[in-house]
Amino acid sequence: MAKKSNTKIEWNYAASPESTSHVSIKESYDLYIDGKWVKPSSGIYFPTTNPATEEVLSQIAHGNEVDVDLAVKAARKAHDTVWSKMPAKERGKYIYRLARMMQERARELSVIETLDSGKTIRESRDIDIPLACNHLFYYAGWADKLDYAFPLRKAQSLGVAGQIIPWNFPLLMAAWKLGPALAAGNTVVLKPAETTSLTALKLAEIIHDAGFPPGVINIVTGFGDTGAAIVNHKDVNKIAFTGSTSVGKLIQKALVGTGKKLTLELGGKSANIIFEDAAIDQAVEGIVNGIFFNQGHVCCAGSRLYVQESVADKVIHKLKHRIESLYVGDPLDKNTDIGAINSKEQLQTIQKYIEIGKNEGAEIYQPKCTLPSKGYFCAPTLFTDVAQSNRIAQEEIFGPVLTIQTFRTVDEVIQKANNSPYGLAAGVWTEKGSRIFNLTTKLRAGVVWANTYNKFDPTSPFGGYKESGFGREGGLHGLEAYVKFI
Amino acid sequence: MERLEILKTYKIYIGGQFPRTESGRYYPLNDKKGKVIANICLSSKKDARNAVLAARKAFGPWSERTAFNRGQILYRIAEMLEGRREQFIAELQVQGKSKVEAVKELDFSIDRIVYYAGWADKYLQVLSSVNPVASSHFNFSSLEPTGVVGILAPKNSSLLGLVSLVMPVIVGGNTCVVLSSASMPLCAITFAEVLNSSDLPGGVVNILTGDVNETIGTLSSHMDINAIAFATTEQKISIVIENNAVLNIKRLRDFSSTVWELDESQNLHSIADFQEVKTTWHPIENIGGASSSY
Numbered sequence: 001m002a003k004k005s006n007t008k009i010e011w012n013y014a015a016s017p018e019s020t021s022h023v024s025i026k027e028s029y030d031l032y033i034d035g036k037w038v039k040p041s042s043g044i045y046f047p048t049t050n051p052a053t054e055e056v057l058s059q060i061a062h063g064n065e066v067d068v069d070l071a072v073k074a075a076r077k078a079h080d081t082v083w084s085k086m087p088a089k090e091r092g093k094y095i096y097r098l099a100r101m102m103q104e105r106a107r108e109l110s111v112i113e114t115l116d117s118g119k120t121i122r123e124s125r126d127i128d129i130p131l132a133c134n135h136l137f138y139y140a141g142w143a144d145k146l147d148y149a150f151p152l153r154k155a156q157s158l159g160v161a162g163q164i165i166p167w168n169f170p171l172l173m174a175a176w177k178l179g180p181a182l183a184a185g186n187t188v189v190l191k192p193a194e195t196t197s198l199t200a201l202k203l204a205e206i207i208h209d210a211g212f213p214p215g216v217i218n219i220v221t222g223f224g225d226t227g228a229a230i231v232n233h234k235d236v237n238k239i240a241f242t243g244s245t246s247v248g249k250l251i252q253k254a255l256v257g258t259g260k261k262l263t264l265e266l267g268g269k270s271a272n273i274i275f276e277d278a279a280i281d282q283a284v285e286g287i288v289n290g291i292f293f294n295q296g297h298v299c300c301a302g303s304r305l306y307v308q309e310s311v312a313d314k315v316i317h318k319l320k321h322r323i324e325s326l327y328v329g330d331p332l333d334k335n336t337d338i339g340a341i342n343s344k345e346q347l348q349t350i351q352k353y354i355e356i357g358k359n360e361g362a363e364i365y366q367p368k369c370t371l372p373s374k375g376y377f378c379a380p381t382l383f384t385d386v387a388q389s390n391r392i393a394q395e396e397i398f399g400p401v402l403t404i405q406t407f408r409t410v411d412e413v414i415q416k417a418n419n420s421p422y423g424l425a426a427g428v429w430t431e432k433g434s435r436i437f438n439l440t441t442k443l444r445a446g447v448v449w450a451n452t453y454n455k456f457d458p459t460s461p462f463g464g465y466k467e468s469g470f471g472r473e474g475g476l477h478g479l480e481a482y483v484k485f486i
Numbered sequence: 487m488e489r490l491e492i493l494k495t496y497k498i499y500i501g502g503q504f505p506r507t508e509s510g511r512y513y514p515l516n517d518k519k520g521k522v523i524a525n526i527c528l529s530s531k532k533d534a535r536n537a538v539l540a541a542r543k544a545f546g547p548w549s550e551r552t553a554f555n556r557g558q559i560l561y562r563i564a565e566m567l568e569g570r571r572e573q574f575i576a577e578l579q580v581q582g583k584s585k586v587e588a589v590k591e592l593d594f595s596i597d598r599i600v601y602y603a604g605w606a607d608k609y610l611q612v613l614s615s616v617n618p619v620a621s622s623h624f625n626f627s628s629l630e631p632t633g634v635v636g637i638l639a640p641k642n643s644s645l646l647g648l649v650s651l652v653m654p655v656i657v658g659g660n661t662c663v664v665l666s667s668a669s670m671p672l673c674a675i676t677f678a679e680v681l682n683s684s685d686l687p688g689g690v691v692n693i694l695t696g697d698v699n700e701t702i703g704t705l706s707s708h709m710d711i712n713a714i715a716f717a718t719t720e721q722k723i724s725i726v727i728e729n730n731a732v733l734n735i736k737r738l739r740d741f742s743s744t745v746w747e748l749d750e751s752q753n754l755h756s757i758a759d760f761q762e763v764k765t766t767w768h769p770i771e772n773i774g775g776a777s778s779s780y
Contacts, residue, residue: 134620153755245735248735249732249733249735252731252732252735253729253732256725256728256729256732257721257724257725257728264735266735421734436768440764440766441630444630445764446762446763446764446765447764447765447766447767448764448765448766448767449766449767450766450767450768450769451768451769452623452767452768452769455619455621455623455767457617457619457620457621457625459617459618459619459620459625460617460619460625460627460765460767461615461617461627461763461765462765463763465632465762465764466712466734466735467734467735468735469735470735470737472763475615475617475627475765476615477615477627477763
């Protein structure tokens with residue numbers, strides 16, 4: 001008979017790393033403008049590193065105002081002369097072709113995404129890259145059906161769209177933004193985040209191979225100043241931004257009086273709520289997926305856990321047990337559950353918040369896992385004894401850090417969950433249907449998951465209430481961000 | 487001796503009540519000949535904040551009314567307005583319209599309320615969707631009201647402009663604080679009396695009179711206002727609104743170039759502009775049916 005276990009189970013697997021042999025990364029990358037690779041006018045390149053090893057992967061061009069101007073001019077020309085003029089079904093076919101060619105190179109894209117961002121290969125292979133392709137497939141089909149999307153209104157492209165992409169889902173967010181923009185006849189100047197430019201540059205290669213007319217999609221790499229140059233360019237008609245609420249506010253401010261159309265997909269501090277009648281084991285998996293998916297670098301991460309008091313001890317016990325078996329380490333290893341933190345800066349931010357949590361009097365729990373000696377890693381972290389007013393329960397940490405609070409009544413948890421300037425997402429776990437719909441309608445959030453969490457789909461509109469931004473990405477509702485009505 | 491007319495006191499409308507401005511200030515409204523018609527409340531920043539409190543308090547219950555009930559109440563507003571025709575026509579004339587113009591503006595206003603009343607239990611069907619996600623989930627997107635909306639009514643349209651901005655906002659379950667036209671405040675306040683006798687819960691619509699320059703800053707920077715609908719010809723004011731909106735990512739809708747007399751100015755989109763899209767996911771058990779082995 002097996003010994004009754006209060007001994008720790010050793011979860012040791014043989015290493016199972018994904019091969020990088022089929023991946024080619026150039027020593028340096030220029031800007032992709034007007035269908036050509038262009039050297040940055042500043043001549044400056046910056047290194048992009050693998051956050052799991054701290055090794056430099058490549059040198060990336062730092063675009064400035066001059067480069068952005070060139071890109072906007074190319075996009076304007078492409079919009080006015082080619083892209084908005086061609087039959088909509090032809091536009092759709094270009095986007096279909098792009099989606100297919102991305103699928104064909106999915107494995108390569110997955111590996112590069114993992115190398116450059118630190119996310120696990122399981123995630124980039126099974127979620128990021130397939131979803132990115134599917135997103136383009138979805139919007140390709142809208143190109144010649146816009147009249148059905150907006151009954152009684154004639155939709156027209158806006159012109160040049162400036163798109164600023166975050167580092168947490170580099171290629172997926174690029175696809176989210178490109179799909180509806182291109183389908184509606186806009187041309188694009190896209191800036192990936194400075195720590196994760198590589199898949200966007202690979203995408204430029206694919207765009208080139210797919211034969212897109214020059215200037216339809218321009219990719220300008222760089223830092224915040226590069227993004228600011230796009231935001232402030234006079235000939236840009238639309239800005240789409242995904243990132244932090246603080247930067248979102250800077251952008252909204254910069255656009256005052258310009259008449260540029262804006263959509264913002266910003267931060268969150270989403271509540272994940274477990275009722276006593278929930279299927280507890282499933283709920284625990286949902287909590288883990290909610291906060292530790294992509295190292296917690298998820299704007300809609302379920303970072304505030306609310307557990308009904310009667311089951312709190314049980315849930316917390318099971319949760320602690322569950323995270324003992326999470327594998328933190330080499331993102332390329334197919335066993336790994338939690339990969340590398342995206343950058344040194346982000347790791348420092350997370351560590352700062354962990355200190356804040358301790359100083360605020362919350363109780364910390366981390367499993368006994370050994371972190372790799374090189375690279376940026378953070379153990380999955382739980383905080384109990386958290387007060388609603390604690391900074392760790394109010395501010396977005398963007399890392400694998402979960403605050404746990406308890407509640408007694410439905411009314412109480414709705415109040416607590418909604419007590420946030422954010423309103424991006426929420427999760428509800430209960431077996432009672434009427435309770436699910438009470439919660440899902442009363443939680444002020446743009447996406448609500450009932451008995452599941454962190455699910456995404458091209459047909460499913462995504463976006464926030466309140467300070468989590470405005471506008472939707474995905475689905476029919478995502479098209480509106482890229483059209484004007486005449 | 488000719489009978490002495492009873493003059494009406496025009497007060498502001500907050501939380502279903504008609505207080506004077508807390509500031510005790512007023513401004514005189516004169517007719518064309520310079521004769522004083524009324525002393526109008528010169529609302530203060532504090533009045534604006536009080537109005538936001540009332541609107542926030544009313545938001546929960548109003549947004550949870552059934553769509554059918556909201557439609558009934560809006561229709562009731564139209565009934566009440568129709569019943570007060572002569573008063574509104576007279577006030578519109580005092581504010582400078584000809585009889586013919588006044589009748590037209592009133593007719594437009596009443597019909598517009600009925601138009602939006604009819605949308606109450608329909609816009610959700612038209613604008614919602616069931617989304618065919620590629621996993622075993624039931625996924626749907628529906629609309630929910632944005633929250634408390636600040637409304638800057640147009641300067642040059644005393645009744646129709648105000649009605650046209652307020653109705654699409656409240657039919658969708660939002661509540662609002664309205665800054666009415668300073669030069670044409672009479673209909674705004676009389677319209678508040680109509681609202682107050684229409685089963686519309688107090689606080690759903692709050693109406694202030696006075697100098698917009700003084701109150702717009704408070705309203706547009708208020709952290710408990712979620713969106714602003716505005717119609718203004720002054721760029722200075724729209725810049726203030728846009729700048730302040732950044733504080734809490736307010737949704738802005740600019741109706742400055744809308745011609746309220748046109749049929750196109752009433753539409754479904756004005757309702758959608760003050761709605762948030764909510765997407766809900768739920769797992770689907772996938773056993774039997776077409777995949778049955780029996």
